[in-house]
């Protein structure tokens with residue numbers, strides 16, 4: 001007997017989780033199966049909707065205004081502006097992210113010393129917005145090479161931010177070894193009062209009146225809000241984290257938040273085992289999940305493919321071509337693999353747009369442009385037609401298409 | 414003529430630095446000029462095989478004999494650049510038996526220690542060899558790090574008073590009364606260490622003698638004085654794997670062929686190579702079939718290569734030379750020997766000698782012969798000492814203590830740092846502050862990076878070749894910005910930014926030939942790290958100024974000074990623990 005549900009979501013990243021949460025909130029019997037940790041482990045945890053047009057124009061102040069101008073095959077065109085807005089509403093309801101008060105993008109400082117346009121940001125990053133004119137002190141840690149505060153400060157200054165910014169490097173209290181993982185810092189700050197006190201003292205010693213303090217994203221793990229607010233009240237200043245990664249704590253916190261939203265909405269999920277194959281012709285009858293060497297059938301009425309893009313191997317490739325590994329969905333790509341990329345490191349890379357194509361209900365299309373199966377939709381990074389890195393649209397597309405796939409699938413039930 | 418003759422060496426590859434070191438040790442006044450970084454040319458784009466001579470033992474016994482002699486010398490004077498992996502000449506069932514016998518006797522004739530092992534014994538040494546291997550011959554091949562070796566030679570030359578100028582291109586030869594008397598050189602950023610943004614300029618350097626050691630470019634230097642140097646550049650591809658599939662150098666035992674060597678190198682294995690004549694040493698096609706051929710041919714020896722991950726491919730150009738009367742059709746027939754062309758004898762142009770051809774393995778011997786030749790020009794009789802005096806870093810390598818505790822470094826990072834630095838480890842790794850790892854793939858710590866910056870200015874590619882930082886699996890995805898930050902201490906932010914851009918471009922270049930499977934996924938991840946997390950592709954510092962006031966400035970109540978949070982309602986946070 002197959003394990004049965006109404007909607008089966010394959011992949012537990014931002015797209016799959018949004019799909020599952022949306023459907024579960026509508027009362028659908030939904031199950032999510034996911035293999036490994038999602039791209040959120042690598043990602044900054046900021047939720048971009050659209051920062052630049054495909055032609056590189058930007059930073060855009062209003063991402064929603066630019067959506068109708070996008071090319072036809074862009075996933076946002078499939079979902080439409082209203083769909084994107086509804087999706088962001090769901091996201092805002094189930095997370096504590098900021099930015100929903102306005103359509104306007106925020107510019108947030110990056111650990112690379114630039115600012116970047118984003119639509120939603122975690123509360124921990126909120127005080128860092130670059131359009132706030134309060135002065136900033138960035139504080140780095142001596143052995144944390146991912147965030148060099150003096151360097152980031154100098155770079156932000158060159159970027160013309162409207163506030164004074166300076167950077168110092170301090171030694172983290174206690175004797176963590178030079179290559180300690182970010183989670184070690186986070187745990188110590190969360191659990192050890194002496195570490196927190198020492199940390200505050202060292203920051204205070206380097207501060208000259210700045211009202212905002214920017215730190216690497218290590219301020220606590222499960223209890224990060226408390227760590228931050230504690231620092232804020234001790235310092236009497238706004239405290240924010242500058243995301244970096246991987247491993248990215250803000251990204252992982254978002255993943256946790258969405259899993260608990262799914263749990264409270266009554267969806268079920270399991271992680272650790274991959275979907276490896278399927279049975280069915282015009283409709284998918286069931287998929288096969290590999291569990292300790294055996295293949296277990298999971299059946300559903302509707303399926304959503306949300307296995308991510310090239311980074312997480314939802315799309316894979318070999319010397320011969322680019323493919324989607326579970327359903328062998330069509331992935332349009334150049335035959336010559338030397339045409340998959342541009343010669344410039346930040347050139348217009350075709351590979352960045354590789355993924356599956358869909359109809360307006362997000363059903364996956366075959367090479368002839370017909371639905372490959374009646375009941376398979378796709379959402380998130382596995383979709384083609386957009387370069388999220390250049391556009392700064394990654395999380396937004398995952399949320400919008402995850403929402404749209406859930407709505408379309410639910411209507412078919 | 415000055416009491417101490419001034420000799421100018423053009424070319425900062427293995428040949429040039431070998432000559433510079435030798436001449437400086439013989440108390441000449443030496444200037445070395447290199448248009449790019451040290452190893453910018455062929456030396457930075459070779460296979461890394463310290464030849465035992467086995468490869469040439471049948472067809473080119475003179476080269477084979479030189480190789481085994483120099484192989485022994487380098488193990489001694491450059492121990493921190495050499496890993497004695499040993500090598501195998503492997504015979505597959507379809508390979509010719511009589512060639513196998515010729516190889517064996519050839520090795521014997523050239524004094525190369527060689528022994529036959531059965532297929533089973535070979536697989537015990539290298540478990541990933543194909544199961545149908547017949548047998549193999551063991552030889553003392555090794556792996557050599559060309560970057561480390563060249564840097565050590567340049568450092569030694571400097572210790573002996575030489576001036577070493579990188580990013581300094583010779584634009585013209587100064588010829589007066591039919592004699593070469595110096596060069597006109599264009600500095601990228603002023604003399605001394607390269608610093609981005611420092612205005613360059615032209616300089617005339619006069620010398621008592623000029624040595625042209627520009628390898629595949631030798632003809633261009635010749636042109637500047639109207640002499641013809643017929644270098645026949647021949648390109649070869651090398652493909653880097655993400656792990657060491659083998660720990661021994663694996664050669665295919667058959668007459669010359671493409672794709673017949675695998676060299677284990679640090680954490681990687683390098684497949685090579687091809688041999689194809691090209692017209693221009695700087696501009697030649699780099700093609701997909703060449704990479705495919707490496708994998709498809711060498712998997713006959715090591716089948717797991719078929720599915721393995723490659724991290725990049727690169728091409729080098731051999732500076733082959735043959736005397737004009739030979740006229741080989743096929744570049745593989747051109748001798749690997751080197752030639753000393755005295756332009757006075759050859760072309761009636763005194764003051765300059767060119768050296769062309771040869772191999773990396775025999776660079777020191779080439780240097781010795783050139784230095785002897787230069788000594789003769791000046792009637793100076795001083796003995797060569799380069800075969801006896803170890804290079805900086807190799808002076809006292811017997812004491813491989815456990816550096817882990819001493820430098821607070823975790824093994825295997827500590828071990829790898831010490832291997833790279835050799836006897837300089839103490840000096841470099843004794844630092845005051847914490848010494849975190851900057852490049853995880855290659856285990857490169859801050860202290861090593863800082864040491865390299867002190868040697869090479871604001872040039873992260875120069876830091877890379879000294880330390881291997883950004884040369885591992887992720888190809889700089891995770892560490893490029895960290896390296897830029899390491900520069901920032903010493904240099905202004907705009908300089909660090911330019912060096913960072915340059916490093917990103919350079920790392921992208923070679924990866925393009927490995928973009929499928931794992932490495933395409935890695936490239937997509939790197940692209941996201943740099944463009945999405947860091948927004949480096951739209952750096953406002955590089956572009957037009959932004960109107961910050963047009964963007965969201967947050968919603969927080971600023972009078973408290975603190976950003977509002979959703980948990981503040983739980984009863985206060987100061988004592989919330």
Ligand SMILES: Cc1cc2nc3c(=O)[nH]c(=O)nc-3n(C[C@H](O)[C@H](O)[C@H](O)COP(=O)(O)OP(=O)(O)OC[C@H]3O[C@@H](n4cnc5c(N)ncnc54)[C@H](O)[C@@H]3O)c2cc1C
Nearest residue numbers: 011013014015035036038039048275308312380381394395
């Ligand atoms: C380094 C980096 C930085 C980024 N920064 C930002 C940013 O600042 N702002 C922004 O908006 N976006 C950012 N993004 C983009 C954004 O994170 C992604 O676009 C988005 O998270 C993709 O979500 P997804 O759910 O489509 O895919 P993923 O997160 O990749 O999730 C796919 C899931 O499917 C699982 N899976 C794969 N195959 C199978 C299988 N066979 N069976 C079962 N499960 C499977 C995977 O294990 C994974 O959990 C960044 C991305 C990266 C890589």
Ligand SMILES: Cc1cc2nc3c(=O)[nH]c(=O)nc-3n(C[C@H](O)[C@H](O)[C@H](O)COP(=O)(O)OP(=O)(O)OC[C@H]3O[C@@H](n4cnc5c(N)ncnc54)[C@H](O)[C@@H]3O)c2cc1C
Nearest residue numbers: 424426427428448454455456459460462583628649773774
């Ligand atoms: C594919 C391949 C694989 C090889 N594998 C091996 C191997 O495994 N083992 C081995 O022993 N040998 C090997 N070799 C041979 C070896 O790499 C070369 O023989 C050796 O590196 C040549 O060194 P060089 O100093 O003569 O030339 P180069 O390294 O090319 O040095 C010449 C330098 O001159 C500089 N220059 C040129 N013009 C100017 C100018 N106008 N002003 C200033 N500077 C200038 C260039 O920038 C360059 O750095 C290989 C060669 C190739 C192509």
